[in-house]
Each structure stands twice: as C-alpha cells, then as structure tokens.
Amino acid sequence: MARHVSTRRRWFVTVIAWAIGLLMFFPILWTFITSFKTEGEAVASPPSFLFFQWTLENYVEVQRRSDYFRHFSNSVFISFGSTLIGLVIAVPAAWAMAFQPGKHTKDLLMWMLSTKMMPAVGVLVPIYLIFRDLGLLDSRVGLTVILTLIDLPIIIWMLYTYFKEIPVDILEAARMDGAGLWNEILYVLTPMAVPGIASTLLLNIILAWNEAFWTLNLSAAKAAPLTTFIASYSSPEGLFYAKLSAASTMAIAPILILGWFSQKQLVRGLTFGAVK
Amino acid sequence: MGSITLQRVNKAFGDLTVIPAIDLEIADGEFAVFVGPSGCGKSTLLRLIAGLEDVTSGAILIDGKDTTALPPARRGLSMVFQSYALYPHMSVRANIAFPLKMARLPAAEIEAKVQAAARTLNLTDYLDRKPRQLSGGQRQRVAIGRAIVRQPEAFLFDEPLSNLDAALRVQMRLEISELHQALGTTMIYVTHDQVEAMTMADKIVVLNRGNIEQVGSPLDLYRRPDNLFVAGFIGSPKMNFITGPVAAGLDCHTLGVRPEHIAVSTGGGLWTGTVGVAEHLGSDTYLHIHTENLGTLTVRAGGEIMLGHGDTVGLTPDMANLHKFDDKGRAIR
Numbered sequence: 070m071a072r073h074v075s076t077r078r079r080w081f082v083t084v085i086a087w088a089i090g091l092l093m094f095f096p097i098l099w100t101f102i103t104s105f106k107t108e109g110e111a112v113a114s115p116p117s118f119l120f121f122q123w124t125l126e127n128y129v130e131v132q133r134r135s136d137y138f139r140h141f142s143n144s145v146f147i148s149f150g151s152t153l154i155g156l157v158i159a160v161p162a163a164w165a166m167a168f169q170p171g172k173h174t175k176d177l178l179m180w181m182l183s184t185k186m187m188p189a190v191g192v193l194v195p196i197y198l199i200f201r202d203l204g205l206l207d208s209r210v211g212l213t214v215i216l217t218l219i220d221l222p223i224i225i226w227m228l229y230t231y232f233k234e235i236p237v238d239i240l241e242a243a244r245m246d247g248a249g250l251w252n253e254i255l256y257v258l259t260p261m262a263v264p265g266i267a268s269t270l271l272l273n274i275i276l277a278w279n280e281a282f283w284t285l286n287l288s289a290a291k292a293a294p295l296t297t298f299i300a301s302y303s304s305p306e307g308l309f310y311a312k313l314s315a316a317s318t319m320a321i322a323p324i325l326i327l328g329w330f331s332q333k334q335l336v337r338g339l340t341f342g343a344v345k
Numbered sequence: 346m347g348s349i350t351l352q353r354v355n356k357a358f359g360d361l362t363v364i365p366a367i368d369l370e371i372a373d374g375e376f377a378v379f380v381g382p383s384g385c386g387k388s389t390l391l392r393l394i395a396g397l398e399d400v401t402s403g404a405i406l407i408d409g410k411d412t413t414a415l416p417p418a419r420r421g422l423s424m425v426f427q428s429y430a431l432y433p434h435m436s437v438r439a440n441i442a443f444p445l446k447m448a449r450l451p452a453a454e455i456e457a458k459v460q461a462a463a464r465t466l467n468l469t470d471y472l473d474r475k476p477r478q479l480s481g482g483q484r485q486r487v488a489i490g491r492a493i494v495r496q497p498e499a500f501l502f503d504e505p506l507s508n509l510d511a512a513l514r515v516q517m518r519l520e521i522s523e524l525h526q527a528l529g530t531t532m533i534y535v536t537h538d539q540v541e542a543m544t545m546a547d548k549i550v551v552l553n554r555g556n557i558e559q560v561g562s563p564l565d566l567y568r569r570p571d572n573l574f575v576a577g578f579i580g581s582p583k584m585n586f587i588t589g590p591v592a593a594g595l596d597c598h599t600l601g602v603r604p605e606h607i608a609v610s611t612g613g614g615l616w617t618g619t620v621g622v623a624e625h626l627g628s629d630t631y632l633h634i635h636t637e638n639l640g641t642l643t644v645r646a647g648g649e650i651m652l653g654h655g656d657t658v659g660l661t662p663d664m665a666n667l668h669k670f671d672d673k674g675r676a677i678r
Contacts, residue, residue, distance in 0.1 A: 238430035241397050244417040245424040245501075246491065247447035256443075260434045 097321070104128070104314035111311040127315035135298060137319055144294035144323075146209050147284070148277035151216035152270055155224045158217075160266075163228035164254060168237060178229065181222040189219075189282050200287055207289045215287060216277045224273055231265025232258070264334070271331050278324045295320040347408055347421075347498035347531035348373040349394060354403035356386075356393055356555075363389050364555040366403065371499075371533065371548070373408075376525050379535045380542040380578070381552035387535045390552070391501055394533065396420050407498055418447070423492035424501040427508065429484045431476040437463075437487050438472040444495045462490045465524075482513045493524070499531035506541065518544060539579055543567070551575050573674035576601050582631055584668070585642045592669075597677055601668035604631065604645040607660050609652070614659020618642065620652050634658060 103111050105123045131137060166174050196215070197206075205211030235258065243257040259266070281296040288297055299320050302313040328335070349371040356364040364386045371377045379387040392398040394405060396417035404413045412420050423444070431440050441462055445455040463469045466486040476484055485505060492500055502521070506514045522545050525532050536542055542549050543563045551558040551566065551574070559571040563579075570576035576584050584601045592600040608614075609632065618636035625648070632644045632652060644660065652658065669677040 236428060236430065238426050238428045239432060241417075242424070242426060242430035242432075242491075243443070244397065245395060245422065246444040247418045247495075248443075249416075249418055252447060257432060261432075 097325075100314045100317050103311055104318045106311050106314075108309065108311045111314070127311045128319070131302075131312055131315050131319065135301060135316075137298065137316075140293060140295045140298040141319075141323070143209055143212075143288075143292055144278060144296075144320075147212045147216055147292075147294055148274050150209075150213040151220060151277050152224075152273040154213070154217045155221050155273060156266070156270065159221060159224040159228050159269075160254075160259075162225050163232050164258065166225070166229050167232035167235075168240060178226065181225060185219075185222055193286060197286065206287060207292050209292045212284055212288060212292055212294070215283050216280055219280075219283065220273055220276055223276070224269055227269040227272070228262070228265065231262050231269070234265075235261050267331075267334050271327070271335050275324055275328060348406075349499060349531065349533070350406040350409075351394070352404040352406065354390075354393060354405060355401045356389055356398065357401045362555065364393070367555075367557055369550065369557065369560070371531060373531055374529050376522075376532045376534065376545060376547045377550060378542040378546035378548070379533065379550050379552055380537065380539055381558075382578075383537055384554075385552040386555040387537075387552045388503055389555075391503055391533060391535045395422055395424055395501055421498040422501055423495070423497040423499075424503065425485075425488045425492050425505045427504040429476070429488040429508075431484060431487055431491075433476055436473050436475060437468060437479070437490075440476065440487055441468075441490045441494050444491060448495060458494050459490075462494045465493070466490050481509050482517065485509065485517060489521070489524070493528065497530065499533060502532065502534040504535055504537070506536075507538075521545065540581060543579070549579075551578060553578075569676070569678075570601075570668065571676050573599060573601070573670050576668055576670070576676075582643045582645065587639050587642075589638065591639060595667070595669060597669035598672040599670040599674070601670065602642075602662045603666065603668075604643045606663040606666040607642065607644045608663070609634075609644055609646050609650070610659045610661065611656075612659055614661045616660040616662075618658060618660060620654055620656045620658060623653055632658075634660065636660070 102118070104127055105125070106117075106121055107124060107126070110117060110121050166178065200206045200211055200215075203211075205214070239261070240253055240257060243253045248256065279296070281300075284294050284296045285300060288294070299313070299316050302309055302316045349369075351367055351369040353366045353368060354364065355362070355366045367390070379390060381387050389398060393400050396412070396415060400413060404411055406412065407420060407422070432443065435443065438459055441459045442455050445458060450458075459472070460469070463472055466489060468483070468486055468490060471479060471483060471487075476487065479487065488505070505521075506517050509517060518541060521532075521534075525545075534541075534545060546563055548560060549563055549566055550560050553574050558578075559566060559575045561569075566575055566579045570579060573586070577586070580603055582604045584603050585607075587600040587602065588598065592598060616636055616639060618634040618639075621633045621635050621641065623633075624631040628648045630646045630648060630650050630652075632646055632650075634642050634644055636642060642660065646652075671677055
C-alpha cells in the first residue's frame with residue numbers, strides 16, 4: 070500500500086526543496102543579473118535586484134577585448150577531445166579489469182585513483198619542463214593530452230563500476246554463440262553499458278570544461294580556453310564586476326545548457342545499478 | 346558428429362586443485378548428466394568443456410579433434426545458462442538469431458531458422474518481445490532456442506531448471522528429454538538434483554570434490570553403487586546405512602539398505618522399531634522408524650498403510666538387495 074502523504078506535508082517539502090534549490094542557484098543567478106548592469110550599478114549599495122537600466126554593453130566589450138569565440142572553440146576542442154580519447158583508451162581497459170581481472174587489478178585501480186589525491190602543483194614543474202621541451206606549451210593538443218591523462222583514472226573507474234554491473238554470464242553466452250572479442254564488445258557489452266558510457270562522457274566533459282589549474286598554467290594566448298578567459302577579468306584592484314560577470318556567464322552557459330538537457334541521462338548514469 | 350573426450354583434464358585455481366586429472370568419454374548422441382553436491386566441480390568441468398575456463402593440463406577432444414586451445418566461439422558447442430543469460434537489449438527474435446548472425450548466414454536463412462526454432466518451442470507469438478516481458482519458463486525456452494538454432498556438435502546445460510518452480514521444472518525436464526530424442530545431439534547436463542539426473546540421463550557422472558565417483562546408466566548406479574557416496578547420493582529417499590555388529594555379522598563395515606527394500610509388518614520381522622514420523626504421499630508412505638541398535642531407518646511402504654507415531658513394527662530387509670561396503674567406503678561384491 071502506498072504511504073499516505075498529506076497535502077500540507079507535500080507543500081512544506083516542495084517549498085523547502087525550492088528554497089534550497091534557489092540558494093544553490095543564487096550565485097549563478099546573481100552573476101547573470103550583474104552581467105547586464107553598468108560597472109557603477111554593479112557595486113551600488115544597496116544593490117538593485119531587477120530594476121535598473123539593463124544593458125548588453127558588457128558583452129560587447131568582453132567580446133571586443135578578448136574574443137570569446139576563440140576561447141570557446143579551444144574549450145570545446147580540449148574538453149571533447151580529451152574525453153573522446155579517454156573513452157577510447159578506457160573502454161578496453163575497463164573491460165579487461167572488469168571481466169579478465171588479474172592478481173593486481175585492484176592494486177592498479179587503487180594506484181590510479183591515488184594519483185588523483187596528489188596535489189597537482191607537485192608535478193607542475195616537471196610537466197611544464199616536459200611540455201616546454203616537446204613544444205606543447207600553449208597548444209590545444211598539449212592541453213588535450215594533459216586533460217586526457219588527468220581524467221583517465223576517473224573515466225576508467227566509472228566505466229569499471231558500470232561494467233561490473235553487467236552479468237558476466239551474458240558475455241559468456243555471446244562467446245558461446247560464436248562472437249569474437251570485437252563482436253562481444255560491439256553487440257553485447259556496449260549496448261548494455263550505454264547509460265554508463267553516456268554519463269561518463271557527460272561528466273568528463275564537464276570536468277574537463279571546468280579544469281582550471283593545468284589550462285591556466287600551460288596556456289598563454291593561442292590555446293587558452295574559457296578558464297583563462299575568465300581569469301583575465303579578475304584582478305585584485307580592478308572594479309570590473311559587471312564585465313567579469315558577463316565573461317563568467319558566457320563561460321558557463323554552454324556547459325550549463327549541456328547539463329540541463331542531459332540531466333536525466335546524468336542522474337540515470339550516476340545511479341546505474343544502484344537499484345536492481 | 347559430437348563425441349566428447351576428456352584426457353587427464355586437470356584444473357587448478359592457483360594452489361587450489363578443483364579437478365584432479367579426469368578421464369571421461371561421452372559418445373555421440375548421448376545424454377550425459379554431471380551430478381553432485383554444490384562445490385563438487387561439475388560446473389567447472391562443464392565450463393572447461395565449453396572453453397570458458399582454460400584447463401591447467403590435459404586435453405579436450407570434440408568429435409576426435411583436439412579443441413583444448415580453441416576459444417569457446419570455435420568449439421561448435423551451445424550452452425544454456427542457469428541465469429538464461431539472454432541479451433536484455435534484444436528482442437526474442439534477435440536473441441535466437443544472434444548465433445546465426447555471428448556465423449554470417451544470409452538474412453533470409455536466419456529468419457527461416459529462427460521461425461523453425463520458435464515453432465519447436467512455442468515461441469512464435471513472442472518473437473518481438475524483450476526478455477524482461479517473458480515469464481521464467483518462456484525465457485528458458487528462448488535460451489534453448491538460441492542454443493538449438495545453429496545445430497551445434499553438442500549442447501551444454503548448466504543447471505537450467507533451478508530457477509523454475511517445481512511444476513514448471515517437471516514440464517521443462519520432459520521437454521528437454523523430448524528435444525534430445527528429436528535432435529539426437531549430444532547433451533551434457535549439469536545438476537545437483539539426482540531426480541533430474543535419474544530421469545533424463547543415458548549416462549550419469551557422479552562427481553564429488555572434483556573426482557568422478559562413478560559413471561554409469563541410472564539403473565547401474567542405483568543397483569550397483571561403487572561406494573558409499575554414490576549409494577547415498579542416488580535414490581530418493583536416501584539409502585539407510587547400518588554399522589556395528591549387524592554389519593559385522595554380514596562381513597562388512599557398513600551395510601546399505603534402500604528404503605524400498607525393507608518390508609514392514611505389525612509383528613515379527615528380523616528387526617523391530619517404533620514409528621517416529623509417517624509421511625503419507627498418497628502413492629507411498631515414508632516411515633521414519635527408530636530402532637534400538639540400528640539408528641533411525643527410513644522405510645518406503647505402500648500408500649494405504651495405516652501406521653502412525655508410536656506404533657511398534659517389525660522390519661525385514663530384502664537379502665537379495667543388500668549393499669556391503671568396506672571400511673574405506675568401497676563396495677564389496
């Protein structure tokens with residue numbers, strides 16, 4: 070029998086949920102609103118919420134000063150590129166670890182995860198020097214490579230967890246039915262793992278899009294993605310809140326829209342296998 | 346066709362030997378059943394034949410050809426799994442067609458074979474459904490359909506009926522036996538249920554701790570068990586084992602008497618005891634009788650016998666059907 074939930078209680082829960090949602094969304098909303106103010110209004114006290122002279126001048130100014138679309142295309146190249154290369158490496162790796170585990174598979178997985186615990190600054194100098202010697206500084210290829218490397222452990226871990234949920238009997242049945250390794254992965258494993266692969270893809274694009282440490286340190290102008298773009302507007306003494314807000318809005322908008330449309334897939338993927 | 350020969354087949358996981366050097370011959374067209382308690386290695390043995398596990402040493406010959414090093418896909422065997430292992434994202438039609446698709450048959454031929462298999466198994470109306478929309482028995486049929494469709498050298502069944510309820514199990518048991526008669530293909534069937542083994546097999550292979558205890562036809566094993574393990578495992582209710590002076594008096598360490606080979610009477614008899622529990626099945630009555638110096642004996646009596654708790658009875662074993670075992674548990678003949 071379904072549990073009876075009173076209308077009052079439902080109202081209460083709804084209101085609380087909206088309040089928490091708004092609280093979490095508020096900084097983004099405030100940034101968005103500020104981006105339409107003049108610099109003067111942006112720092113006015115008390116701040117005006119909706120009733121001010123709306124203007125697009127910040128967006129025009131930001132695009133004129135620092136070419137949003139070049140940064141945007143760099144971000145797309147780097148985040149999609151690193152994720153796709155990561156998946157190509159990680160699907161076979163996760164398959165091997167999930168279905169043909171060896172004595173040291175668990176150790177290997179823990180070791181990979183442990184690299185994520187290490188502070189990135191610790192390897193900044195060697196990596197910087199390697200990149201310098203290989204001519205990869207400030208190149209989109211270089212940034213794609215470094216982001217592939219730093220996100221690979223997470224991609225492999227996520228895929229490994231999803232693959233573990235797939236009953237090995239079904240893969241064995243495919244083998245008995247005459248499927249070779251390639252057909253087994255193509256016709257049986259991949260279709261069954263689609264929700265997991267999709268959510269890994271989405272999550273990793275978001276992670277790569279937001280990655281700031283390596284992109285800031287290893288790029289200057291040519292390959293600079295949106296993280297550098299935002300950073301160039303934050304200065305300790307400048308009072309360019311409105312322009313910073315416009316730049317931030319432009320930088321997070323694409324990923325916000327992607328996340329919005331794929332949230333169902335994301336949630337399904339992240340809870341995949343949690344409930345049998 | 347599909348004879349299967351195991352030569353000194355040995356399997357170890359690390360230091361743990363699961364199957365020590367087994368030799369076995371299964372003739373073409375034979376229905377062989379591997380039976381034993383859980384953990385006896387019967388499923389591992391089947392998986393070795395399938396190629397899903399690698400043998401540690403020894404050779405597996407299918408139809409006279411050494412297949413020890415071949416991957417499962419190239420051994421020409423079909424397998425039905427305990428969990429059915431259907432492809433959840435494919436329709437019934439695509440599930441049954443999958444082995445044919447892997448064999449790169451033309452689409453028209455695939456469709457004709459799928460239709461034929463579906464007719465044999467009464468699945469024609471369900472071809473467009475997904476496995477999750479089917480009942481347990483129907484899923485089992487799809488799994489069998491997927492196995493028969495490409496006419497393999499032999500079928501391997503890994504406890505295929507243990508997820509079904511009792512009534513369906515009896516029905517599917519019959520259907521598999523009929524399928525075997527219709528196809529005449531070699532079948533190897535793994536089960537822990539000695540009733541399935543007795544009713545279906547041409548040849549039963551009794552396994553215990555990785556060892557083959559005895560190989561033979563169902564009635565061979567019933568009449569002439571080689572040792573205590575087989576004697577106790579085959580037959581239901583279980584054989585009674587008697588040790589002590591009574592056994593010693595007949596020159597053996599353990600005396601085995603099947604419940605159906607003891608006659609009950611209200612007076613007289615060679616031994617006496619009192620009835621503990623009487624289980625009335627209609628056709629038979631199982632009496633559990635406590636005796637003074639033989640322990641509790643199970644006796645199979647007629648369905649209409651009217652004995653109950655506390656009644657004193659006389660027991661007479663059928664002297665022609667006694668089984669004698671030495672102190673190592675081996676049969677004395």
